[in-house]
Amino acid sequence: MKPKRSQDFASNAREALADEHLREALKRGTSRFERERRDAVSEVPEWEDLREKARLIKEEALTNLDRYLEQFVERAEAAGAKVHWARDAQEACSDIAHIIDAAGGGTVVKSKSMTTEEIGLNAALAQGAPPPVETDLGEWIIQLADEPPSHIIAPAIHKTREDVGALFAEKLSIDETHDIEELTRIARRFLRNSFAEASVGISGVNFAIAETGTLLILENEGNARLTTSLPRVHIAVMGIEKILPRIEDLEVFLRLLPRSGTGQRMTSYLSLITGKTKAAEEGPDAVHIVILDNGRSAMLKDRVTRQSLACIRCGACLNHCPVYREIGGHAYGSVYPGPIGAVITPQLAGVEKASQLPFASSLCGACRDVCPVKIDLPELLLELRARLVERRGLPHSPDARSPLPRRTLERMGFRLWAFAMSGPRRYRFFMGVGRRAVRITFLSTILGPLRAWTLGRDLPAPAPMSFRRAWQRRRGSKR
């Protein structure tokens, strides 16, 4: 099934739920991620400490962001990088197009970057020239299939080996195989040709260190290393929130990120790039850094929304979300899916454009429990819901035209939940007392537009035992 890029979450979700093939692939993928993360985390007794440290480092970086950004830029430029500031997606795309033009065009290779997905870079660059070649295996698969990614670290998680085999046979005119190793070898062969002739490489950035002007890129495949070392020009695209103050801060994040994402102790590769290489060394002649705002600066305003910018894009909240696990990434109709997608999409695109997303959650709290930087995703979802309801009542709800008192009540309901969610103690108290109530509310009121879905399918309602309790019990029994 070709995913539609509709923004109607309710109908997307219904369609996804009817797709057994998709649900099978999702179940396999997310359970595997969940298992591997659990094993990797259980090796680290100080896990909770690390999360708190990470949260504080991010809060420090974000509440001093102007200062740290300036420091980063100064150091990166001193080391020979060229910095470009982009207020929005369009400005970023046109900056990048200019850099490619100035480099004389030619083949452009790209490694995985959600930020370039966010700004719609490939489509913008494809006007008049062939689009950049995606070189991450998952990204290449979905580029061939002309689909958006469905997961922030495993973009083709919704595809089975049969899907990929059929796709390669059709698009590359080769014999069909369903052997995963063989499919991977085919990708290597085709993509090596692109690397051999590439003149420009575009990458994302995981962290940018203010103190030294260093860019960090984590990966497993080696395509980001190829992208940043073979072509003559490297363009790195980063949101303003990627800044960390000091090089030593990396220790915490390097312990948290691979374990939370893929369940690895460390990714295969980690590149630290500080400016451009000297004349006699290998590497590009020019390193460009595009720093993107695109709505992020507004999220800094209050404590609640500021958390959205702490995200290190590990994907754990997707893998543990009972809604994502059932419907996958495409149903969200946004670049960023899952709990973090439901939180940042309305803030980036405007609440009006993604008004259903803050409701695409059962508020079970699993996302918050696994988030390595302790983002309180339920609190954020409730805040966004409250803002929406304040604006115009429940979206698409049969009650949207109900008299004001009803709406006010609902608004208060969300505020109450926001209060309940605002501290772990309070949360536990409310969840203990209110578990039954949540389930009822969730099914009958909040997800009014999705009633058909929730009734017909596995209920993504809060489990009888909360994830938090089950988790603690499991961990307790391990000790």
Add this chain to the structure above:
Amino acid sequence: MSTASARDEILGRIRESLAHTEPLQRAPGPGLSASHPPRATLVEEFRRALIAADGQVHRVKSFADAAPVLAQRMAAARARSVLSSDTPEIRALLAAAGCAGVVTPQAGREELLAAELGLTQVQFAIAETGTLVLASPCEPHRLASLLPRVHVAVLHEQDIVSGLGEALERLASDLLPVATFITGPSRTGDIELTLVVGVHGPQELHVILVADGPAMPPC
């Protein structure tokens, strides 16, 4: 093209958003607890972590013993050409192993891409994760450790540090311009989350672990 005005506007928006926020000041307190186990423990921890990450370890007593291991790896990979990071130590090793077709990082792209084995040193390694750290000021390692199907790296036991914190500290003084952390071979899980090694970079990673100190002064 973005201009100074884009910079000023973005920084202005950030300052405006943060106008009523007390900036969090974090005292650069003690880092994460670092342990300093004896060398033998470190070597063993490194060896285990590297194997867990699908790397292979070949322990030898002295630098002179490394040459036969390299020769073996070249034969196993049927390597006609070796992409070398071209440091004095690597040159000596290649000569001792009797390797003819040596390619250096300055070669043309076609020649670089054709090499079957890459040979580099390792500036230091991290026991906790089995990670090799290579830094460009010491050797041009970027392509030799990436392009060929087999990467052979020479590491001296005394260059193993315990954890990430220590590694970052060691690196902080000289980051320019590129440092690469390598933990096992290139891998992907992008089809059904099934692990396949060698997708873009090396399929095999061999570390020749030399017990004695370096034959030549380190960088």
